[in-house]
Amino acid sequence: MPPQTPPAEWDEPTWRGLVQRLRAGRSLRPASWPGGARCAVALSFDSDHETNELRDGANSLARLSWGEYGARRGIPRIRRALDRHGAKASFFVPAVSALLHPEEQRALADDGHEIALHGWIHELNTTLAPARERELMLRAADTLEQVTGRRPVGMRTPSWDYSPATLGIAREMGLIYDSSMFSDDDPYELVENAAPTGLVELPVEWIRDDAAYFMMNRHGAQRPYTPPEAVLDIFLREFEGARDEGGLFLLTMHPHVIGYRSRIFILEELLSRIAEAGDCWVATHEQIARHCAQSAGLEGSP
16 A cells, blocks of 8 residues: 555655556567568457446446447447458456356357456456455456356456556466556566566557547536547557557457447448558457567566
8 A cells, every 4th residue: 555644755765666566667569570560450349348337336227228238239240340351359358247248258259359357347456455356356267267168368457457466466367468557559568566577568548448538427527529530530540650660559449339330430440441551460469468478588478
């Protein structure tokens, strides 16, 4: 826990120690991508479905139905778009979502997509005791393995919420990558208290997340809205920048956000532009993390 004194009164060992708990280490952007590709593309979908409202107490039946929309309409549209382009993606799935929609996870896995960890019920890790967080992460991994037949090898923390215990639990579980942190555009090695961990970070950003542009809370202050055409333009600029630099373009989407009739064209147009470029490696997070680890000679890399 951070010290109880005001931050302005912290001494240097205190504030430096807090900063050093989890940092970006060496870049893991490889010298080359498979097949001579110019850049890597990692498309991800956080299949939160009903768990956002369940985590908050399940008081709103309407918000539960909004989550159901992601499974009922969003996922089928996403699958069709990916299938048309032969693109494989990563789906970060809370375990409760997997239990509510097991056929969805099995179908995605059968299609060659990755099913990865996204908490138990979309809980906030920083609100949990370390032992409780560990139990939920292990239970979530067991559940995804039971549903899909394959144990997950990577994670994205719910709401990108990282506690001081999270990384240690991930390492104990033998995960090969995380996708919850923001320190770079390209893959890097996570460093904990100045010690390299061997864990690949595939960094995220709100700029490359559909929820930041479309989510709203009718009874709160959260009412952002950006026209879909403008969101597509932002995503394309991020993609083109990654391609120019030979790096990673990682996009986070949500079935209950991107899956609407007026928004799914963003994914479809993006896939078309990526295909037209003809020099991009579209792969799952697992595939990209394994390639980066092997290229860097990380100890114990698969």
